[in-house]
Amino acid sequence: MGIQKRLVGSYFVVICITVLILEIFLMVYVRYYYLHNVERILMNQAELSASFFQQYFADEDLEKQSYRLLKGFAHNSDAQVQIINSSGRLLQDSTGLPGGNDMTTYLDVRTALQGQPGTWRGKDPSTQEAILAVSYPLRANDIIVGEVRFVTSLTETLQTVNRISIVLICVGLFVLAIVTVLGLLLSRTITRSIKDLKQAADQMTEGDFSIRVHKRYQDELGSLADTLNMMAGRILKSEQLKNDFISSVSHELRTPLTSIKGWAITLKSSGNHNEQILKEGLDIIESESDRLTCLVEELLDFSKLDNGRIVIHSAPVHLSELLHHVGRQLAPRAARQGVSLEIQAEENLPNIHADENRLKQVLINLIDNSLKFTDATGRILVHAYTAQEQVVITVEDTGSGIAEEDLENVLQKFYKVDPHAPGSGLGLSISDEIIKLHHGELRIISEVGKGMTVQIYLPIKEKINLTIS
Template sequence: MGIQKRLVGSYFVVSLITVMILEIILITFVHYYFNNNVERILTNQAELSASFFHQYFDAEDLEQQSERLLKGFSENSNAQVQIIQANGTLLQSTTGERIGEILNDFEDVQEASLGKVGIWRGFDDSTHEALLAVSYPLKSQETTVGVVRFVTSLTETIKTINYISAIFISIGLFVLAIVAVLGVLVSRTITGSIKELKIAAEKMAEGDFAVTIKKRYRDELGTLADTLNMMASKIRRNEKLKNDFISSISHELRTPLTSIKGWAVTLKSDGGNGKLLLEDGLDIIETESDRLTCLVDELLDLSKLDNGRMELYCTPLHLNELLEHIRKQLAPRAARQRVSLDVHVDRHMPVIHADENRLKQVLINLLDNSLKFTSSGGIINVNAQVDKALRQVIISVEDTGSGIAEQELNNVFQMFYKGNNNQAGSGLGLSISRQIINLHHGEMKLYSQFGKGTKIEIYLPV
């Protein structure tokens, strides 16, 4: 069963039960009220008549006075009035029927003969009418000498009750109809959104992520639409990233390969005659092969990081030794570029627990960037400090290089992102470095001002 049917169905069932309970209570009440009213009126009239008799006709003979009494009793009543002797014989009746008959069969007459008030509800077989009779004892000096009986047809009362009940039932049906219509309308707003979501989800399942779902309301379904849209846009972005990735790799691979191939062809045609040319060519082939190896290594690192398969081999590590080693390694290049490279390490540097090779990879990456983007005369400062309070060491690499424009700051950690810089490499260095630092439960922060320089801080727990 569809959601719409279920929703409308449940609205309807709840309303039906409510309406039915209300109707039963109301109709029962109306029934009770009208019947009770008629009974009260008859009882009042009978009581009045009896007390009238008691006051004025106490000493008289009932049979002789019965005609006068009937007249008096029936004056203010629409009901049929009967005067009955104590033995049950009907003396007088406003309809004039059944006079002389014994009415002891009726419960109310029996009760009244015993001196109590009698009430009887029954059915008149000849007229097919529902009847109500109230009998009251007529007393003379504490003995019951007869009975006054008021009988009325309930046809009108029943008609009124039925009429009012019919009105109530119609109102109930009307309410149910409104509930059904509203239910359909309201549920449509819900099922409409669900249908859209379903169609969009189906399209996405088929691989079409260009769909966007319109958010109709700010409810759970709206949130779901947002989530699906976000998912689709993420997938689109990943798709684009993947394509960019492939084209970047192809591009990065092609440059060194072209150069290797070019030199191989040159050397082959030359026949190995020019020794100088041969050396130059082999040199270039070697560096380009190194570049390729480097790139492939980086790609392998990336894929390991991505799959969470990169393992750290952490050992106790003296930062000052590591930094000194790196400084020695890069000093010739810095000197060649006429860039001053200074390393300063806090004297009380604690031994940290880290993967030496990976940390070295990160620092060389940062220094490689600084060297690449700092022109001659610039300064590169490497600083290692300890923050005892927070139990962490901070390594900062600061340069006076080209800096990074503000709008690019968020992008430099993305894979393959390189600024508009012709010094840029494959654009993987920072991305890999940051992931390695994160694996160490550390943090990497970048501050840069365009044209002034860049500072990168690495926080590592002790």
């Protein structure tokens, strides 16, 4: 069953039940009210008549005075008036019914003979009309000498009650109709949004993530539409990133492979005769293989990071030793490029708790970047000092730097300012993740043409939740 049917259906059932209960209650009440009113009027008249009798006729003989009494009682009433003696026989009737009938078949007559006012509702034996009868005992000196009985037809009253009931039923049906129409309109506003969402979701499962859901209202469904749109946007972006990544990685793989293959062919044809070429070729093959290995390592690292599988093996690290070690390792390359690489580690640097290899990886990444983007005669300065319970390591270069709008992006994976530049765009994002795993922070300051400074903040005090092996 569709959502609209279910919504309107449940609406309808609830309103139906409510209207039904209300109608029944109102109808019963109206009926009771009208009948009770008629009964009260009759009872008043009977009571009045009985007290009149008690005051003025108590000493007279009921049978003899019955005609006069009847005249008096019937004078002020539209009802049929009867006078009955103490043994239940009819003495007088205002409609001219002959006397002598036994009236004790009627409940009200019997009740009144026992001293209590009685009422009875039923059908007139001759006309089959609905009637109401009220009997009231007539007392003379505390002895029941007979009773006065008022009888009235209920036809008119019941007709009124029925008319009111019909009006009530019509009102009820009208309410139901309005509610149904309103329910349909209201539920349509919901189902329309849902239909939109479903359509868009269907299209997304088909692989079309450019589709956007039209947001109709600012409600939960509206925010669901926003979420869906945002999700599609993200998927599109990651799809784009994936494509960029694949093309950039294949490019990265192809360059060293081409060079290795080229040298292999060269060596095969002429390597035997020329030792110089042989050495140069093998050197290049070696360095290109290293580059390939580096790339693969980086990719592996990245996928591990992405899955949260990188574990930090923390141990005390002698920072200035580590910095000088990295400096010595990269010094030949810097010298080749004509760039000065200087390591400045403050004296008394405290030992920090960290994963030495990972930290080294970060430093190499950063210095590698600086070497890549700094021209000859440029300068790279690695500086380490302590500040407020933290060790700060800065890698500063006088290279090309990057623009402010790129600053926020360079930490993203695969992001390169120049998409055609060598590198996979992973170095900085991996470094950032590693520093975060150490509960530290990596910040970048840069200005185009002036150079770039990367600051690493590492806590000195060991954090308990580091994984220690």
